[in-house]
Amino acid sequence: MNRLIGYTRDLSGGSGTQADVDALAGAGARRVFTDIESADVRMRPGLRDCLALLETGDVLVVPSAAALSHTVAHFLATVDALARRGVGFRSLAEPALCTGDVADPAEVFAALESLRRRLTSLQTRAGMASAASEGRRPGRPTVMTPERIAMAVELRNLGRPITHIARVLGVSANAVKRALGATAETPVTVRRGDLAE
Template sequence: MTRLVGYTRQLAPELGPAADVEALTTAGAVRVFVDDETADPRRRPALTDCLAFLQPGDVLVVPSAVHLSHAVTHFATTVTALETRGVAFRSLTEPAFCTGDEHAVDPAQVLAAVEGLRRRLVSLRTRAGMASAAAAGKRPGRPTVMTPEKVAMAVELRNLDRPITHIARVLGVSANSVQRALAPLPRHPDSTS
């Protein structure tokens, strides 16, 4: 008899796994393995337990391929290893990835699904990196060209009623950079422009 076994992982702190577990149970999973977001994507204990639990004839069911793998190569390796063991794979949201006798798919759909998986994984890694940088007190993105010394000089020149374009030329930066740096600062009470 074919058993459906579910697996999911929490992709972000704000995305709890409850909805995924419900979807997998509704799809017929007899057991659902869950890794929380603190698990290292490369060493997930629930995924290891899930893969060990699967037997020939079973079907591994996931909400989407991004829940199973942290990289496209990991996904391909995992699904190939499952197929070798006689275990089918099913994604609730990506039919192109489903394996088994009843799932004949157009190769173009598979390639499109792989590209979608790659983009979602890149997005997840980017968001995780930005959250990590913010937690470390770093501001992600390109550093500003306006050093504290340049901001002080811009304030001084602006208080002398110099136009933004003139200040930008003197400092060797763009007018937009000067405007952004001066925007949060109050103007000198004597200046009118």
């Protein structure tokens, strides 16, 4: 049939897919399927419908491989499954990943590594956004509990150096400095009422 069928999804959370849809239509896609960013990457109805429509001789065209897959392994498995069905694959952003073209293996590996980095970045941003929406602060939790902060303040007010306080508390000197909000030379006075219980 030699139809170009397009697929994309909202990768950046809220920017939409219209620019991708326009690019795919401009590349000759007769029909374009889309999924919203919040859709579960394993259960994307637009991708499911798109893959079901494809027939032998068709070509799936995407703006980038990241739009198709959430991992490199998923990307490779999807393109392999398409090839076994006689369906081609084309990425507008990564020509080295298109099927049917003879590409330099170094270009293919470079494109796959770029895809891996992009997908990792997307997953990290999605995780941070999810944590923020739940009121959690992303990253490693602080080692300085309210009790440790109170002890650090008392020891600092007694004139103990930051390195001594860190050793007593079993944390790094930088953690103590950050918690006290002062340099090693400046004593800090914090009332107990200012600390969380």
